[in-house]
Amino acid sequence: MNRQTSQISHNSSTQLFYSQYLKQQQVSPIAERFSGDEVHELRKKVDQLTKQLEFKEKIISEMRAHQKQLMNRLPEQKQFQYENLAERLKEFEQKMKEKEVQFQNQLIESSLLIKENQSLKQEITRLESCIKDPSIPKFVNSIVDLVIQCHPINHFPSSKPELRQCWRWLKKILNDYIQLKQREH
Known part of the structure; x- marks a missing residue:
């Protein structure tokens, strides 16, 4: 064995022995590095955490x-x-x-x-x-002329009666005619 391997094996055996010693003493290897007050502070921090x-x-x-x-x-x-x-x-x-x-x-x-x-x-x-249709105005004019002819002169104040007046006159005449015909029968 060379020198490094023998030293490593020696170190590992020493560490093993030391950890067994600390277990028997109920002291952790970390606690051994600190003083009593520091251990107390560390325990408080552990409790808080x-x-x-x-x-x-x-x-x-x-x-x-x-x-x-x-x-x-x-x-x-x-x-x-x-x-x-x-x-x-x-x-x-x-x-x-x-x-x-x-x-x-x-x-x-x-x-x-x-x-x-x-x-x-x-x-x-x-x-x-x-x-x-040219026949319509002719028909209307002929009706107006008929109404004028059947009335006395100057009966209409204007020269010609209005179409509405002519229509009323025609309706009245037709009604009278129908009544006369009905009386005859």
């Missing part, structure tokens, strides 16, 4: 218990969220049905309006064609 460790372990266990409670509640929350989602979905479907009915009603109303507009346009076109 032990208390801190216990406190932190207590907090960890409380946090784990709280986590378990939250995990147990999670299915309840998911169920609540699912029920809430189902309710919101039903409300949405109801609103969609209402909007669909409203849209259908508006569609029907607008189609009816379009149809009315088309019929009104046709009626306006027909009336315009009647007005443009």
Whole structure:
């Protein structure tokens, strides 16, 4: 054996012997390096660190218990969220049905309006064609002339009676004529 290996084996055997000695004396190898006051201070620090460790372990266990409670509640929350989602979905479907009915009603109303507009346009076109027809003004003028001829002179303050006055006169004459005819039979 060379010199280094023999020294290492000697050192390791010395350390083994020394640690056994300290165990018998109930003194740790670290405590041997410090004086009595220093050992007392170190023991206080160890006690403080032990208390801190216990406190932190207590907090960890409380946090784990709280986590378990939250995990147990999670299915309840998911169920609540699912029920809430189902309710919101039903409300949405109801609103969609209402909007669909409203849209259908508006569609029907607008189609009816379009149809009315088309019929009104046709009626306006027909009336315009009647007005443009040259026979209509001739007919109206002949009725006015008939009314003038059947009344005494200067009966109408203006030169010609209004169309409304002519219409009333014609209705009155026709009513009288119908009554006479009914009396005869």
